[in-house]
Amino acid sequence: MCVLPCGPIRGLTARTLTHTPVAFASSSASSTPTPADSVKTITERAQSPTTIPVDDVKRILRLAHPERWRLAAAVGFLSVSSAVTMSAPFFLGKVIDTIYMTGADTETMTASLTSLCIMLTGVFLCGGAANAARVYLMQISGQKIVRNLRASVFASILKQEVAFFDRTRTGELINRLSADTTVVGHSITDNLSDGLRAVGQAAAGVSMMFYVSPSMACFVLLIVPPMAGLAIVYGKYLRSISKRTQDALAQTTQTGLSGNLMILSVLYKGGLMMASQHMTVGELSSFLMYTFWVGISIAGLSSFYSEMMKGFGAGTRLWELLDRKPEFPQNEGLVLPSDQLKGQLEFYDVSFAYPTRKEAPVFQNLSLQVPAGTIMAVVGPSGSGKSSLVSLLLRLYDADTGESLHPETSISVVYRCFISDNDFFSPGIITIDGHDIRDLNPYWLRNHIGTVSQEPVLFSCSIRDNIAYGAVDPDTVTTEDIYKAARVANAFGFIQDFPNGFDTVVGEKGVLLSGGQKQRIAIARALLKRPSFLSALDAENESLVQEALERLMEGRTVVVIAHRLSTIQNANAVAVLDQRCIAECGQPAELLGNKQGLFRKLMEKQTFLQEAQKQALR
Ligand SMILES: Nc1ncnc2c1ncn2[C@@H]1O[C@H](COP(=O)(O)OP(=O)(O)OP(=O)(O)O)[C@@H](O)[C@H]1O
Numbered sequence: 001m002c003v004l005p006c007g008p009i010r011g012l013t014a015r016t017l018t019h020t021p022v023a024f025a026s027s028s029a030s031s032t033p034t035p036a037d038s039v040k041t042i043t044e045r046a047q048s049p050t051t052i053p054v055d056d057v058k059r060i061l062r063l064a065h066p067e068r069w070r071l072a073a074a075v076g077f078l079s080v081s082s083a084v085t086m087s088a089p090f091f092l093g094k095v096i097d098t099i100y101m102t103g104a105d106t107e108t109m110t111a112s113l114t115s116l117c118i119m120l121t122g123v124f125l126c127g128g129a130a131n132a133a134r135v136y137l138m139q140i141s142g143q144k145i146v147r148n149l150r151a152s153v154f155a156s157i158l159k160q161e162v163a164f165f166d167r168t169r170t171g172e173l174i175n176r177l178s179a180d181t182t183v184v185g186h187s188i189t190d191n192l193s194d195g196l197r198a199v200g201q202a203a204a205g206v207s208m209m210f211y212v213s214p215s216m217a218c219f220v221l222l223i224v225p226p227m228a229g230l231a232i233v234y235g236k237y238l239r240s241i242s243k244r245t246q247d248a249l250a251q252t253t254q255t256g257l258s259g260n261l262m263i264l265s266v267l268y269k270g271g272l273m274m275a276s277q278h279m280t281v282g283e284l285s286s287f288l289m290y291t292f293w294v295g296i297s298i299a300g301l302s303s304f305y306s307e308m309m310k311g312f313g314a315g316t317r318l319w320e321l322l323d324r325k326p327e328f329p330q331n332e333g334l335v336l337p338s339d340q341l342k343g344q345l346e347f348y349d350v351s352f353a354y355p356t357r358k359e360a361p362v363f364q365n366l367s368l369q370v371p372a373g374t375i376m377a378v379v380g381p382s383g384s385g386k387s388s389l390v391s392l393l394l395r396l397y398d399a400d401t402g403e404s405l406h407p408e409t410s411i412s413v414v415y416r417c418f419i420s421d422n423d424f425f426s427p428g429i430i431t432i433d434g435h436d437i438r439d440l441n442p443y444w445l446r447n448h449i450g451t452v453s454q455e456p457v458l459f460s461c462s463i464r465d466n467i468a469y470g471a472v473d474p475d476t477v478t479t480e481d482i483y484k485a486a487r488v489a490n491a492f493g494f495i496q497d498f499p500n501g502f503d504t505v506v507g508e509k510g511v512l513l514s515g516g517q518k519q520r521i522a523i524a525r526a527l528l529k530r531p532s533f534l535s536a537l538d539a540e541n542e543s544l545v546q547e548a549l550e551r552l553m554e555g556r557t558v559v560v561i562a563h564r565l566s567t568i569q570n571a572n573a574v575a576v577l578d579q580r581c582i583a584e585c586g587q588p589a590e591l592l593g594n595k596q597g598l599f600r601k602l603m604e605k606q607t608f609l610q611e612a613q614k615q616a617l618r
Pocket residue numbers: 166354356357362380381382383384385386387388389
């Protein structure tokens with residue numbers, strides 16, 4: 001067993017307790033820059049842009065590309081339904097003229113009215129059907145676009161390093177996955193179709209106004225601009241009286257006012273034209289309806305624009321997430337042949353601070369060696385960094401590299417450590433069998449580290465799936481593999497006692513199971529992981545769990561974060577974490593023998609606490 005002491009390695013001091021000799025030498029004093037913290041926070045939400053960003057338009061259109069045929073069909077149906085909608089005022093005008101037909105007898109009028117109404121009913125039904133088809137197709141396309149977008153964003157989130165999740169609020173990510181994707185999907189489908197419809201209907205409405213009565217159309221178009229100006233002035237006045245709270249009210253009033261004035265002017269001019277026999281009542285009605293439609297379409301266009309801008313704003317936030325490159329790749333790097341993997345772990349002069357708390361280092365110049373196939377118990381006061389050590393081993397975070405601060409002289413010194421004449425390592429290196437873990441494929445690395453946590457993470461699915469999850473490829477795991485792992489983990493018996501056996505659903509985080517049952521399932525899962533080394537947290541003091549853990553530890557390198565002396569006694573060595581480094585290291589009995597030692601004090605405290613608990617329960 002070789003354990004390296006804490007603190008900066010001075011000169012060529014080699015502190016090896018047992019096992020492989022390890023020597024250290026300081027190299028040049030040139031300081032290597034600390035890696036810049038490139039994890040960006042994404043808490044600042046991008047605002048909706050004020051101009052149309054061309055690149056974003058292209059990107060959004062690319063999202064719609066797989067749905068192009070469905071969307072094209074939807075646009076086709078939209079044209080049909082809009083044509084019907086825009087022809088309705090014209091035909092309704094004809095219906096009114098038929099009703100007011102002068103000089104015709106009742107029978108002729110009834111016949112004309114009936115045939116016209118039947119024909120119009122057919123046309124309107126077709127329009128309704130086309131509209132239903134449009135809505136259906138748009139909905140399907142929208143949902144598919146949102147689904148694909150969510151899948152890409154989710155995949156991008158999963159690729160990020162753990163530090164990213166420390167900095168980014170979960171609510172922020174969920175908001176992007178749910179709300180922003182929906183807004184983008186909506187802007188490509190519903191909003192786009194509403195915009196197209198508004199443009200089409202406004203154009204058709206104006207054309208029909210000219211068709212029905214060119215002079216009235218000219219009159220209306222002449223009065224619209226001053227009226228719109230009046231409405232804007234009036235709107236501003238309203239806003240100036242009461243700020244934000246009444247903005248919506250002001251806008252509504254503004255629309256209502258200009259619309260009403262327009263209708264009033266059409267009625268006035270139309271009434272005069274009817275009186276001079278230049279217009280029929282039906283034509284006036286048609287014209288009024290077209291005016292109405294044009295007004296609605298223009299209002300629709302303005303909301304189309306603001307919705308589109310919201311879509312771009314949401315898109316920008318999504319691209320930011322989609323384009324984000326993780327600090328280190330998750331599935332690239334060296335993959336060691338299984339037969340070469342022995343499981344020797346070494347921490348060389350490791351310093352580390354969580355990216356979110358750079359000012360509070362967890363480790364400073366920590367060195368530790370765990371020979372292959374041995375059990376290393378890591379103990380230490382709460383918050384001393386036991387779990388952080390495991391996080392570094394799993395490469396959930398990278399240790400700080402290059403520069404370490406000499407605590408006594410405050411001079412920046414770059415250390416280089418070597419374990420043989422040929423292998424040189426900079427400080428801050430963690431190795432497995434001599435390989436810097438930063439050179440290894442993180443996915444492969446994690447697949448070779450089984451972890452059994454005090455609170456195992458179980459998913460709300462069957463016990464079978466929870467165990468199979470440990471395998472590299474869960475789909476290839478046979479029922480026999482799962483049974484075997486469950487037997488070794490002492491879990492088979494209790495699982496079989498459940499009415500649904502291995503198909504029992506364990507609930508959110510395994511709430512339907514006891515703590516010991518959860519741990520044994522986690523052990524069965526870890527057994528399927530082909531782990532060469534294992535990081536385990538102190539388990540529940542249940543003999544079945546303990547026995548299962550001991551079986552799991554066989555032939556593996558184990559780092560066990562322990563509190564109980566019973567667990568620690570089985571370890572080959574104990575490392576005591578304190579003051580950001582390994583304060584003591586050695587065989588359990590040896591450390592217990594040191595009455596002034598930290599380990600002895602920790603164990604005394606532990607025993608004292610257990611005694612106190614027993615007393616309290618009596
Ligand atoms: N994700 C994180 N971001 C910032 N600081 C963290 C993070 N996780 C842990 N820390 C801090 O790092 C220090 C070491 O924490 P760690 O969980 O490794 O301690 P521990 O020895 O395992 O504690 P315990 O025995 O209470 O579980 C603590 O001060 C803790 O507040």
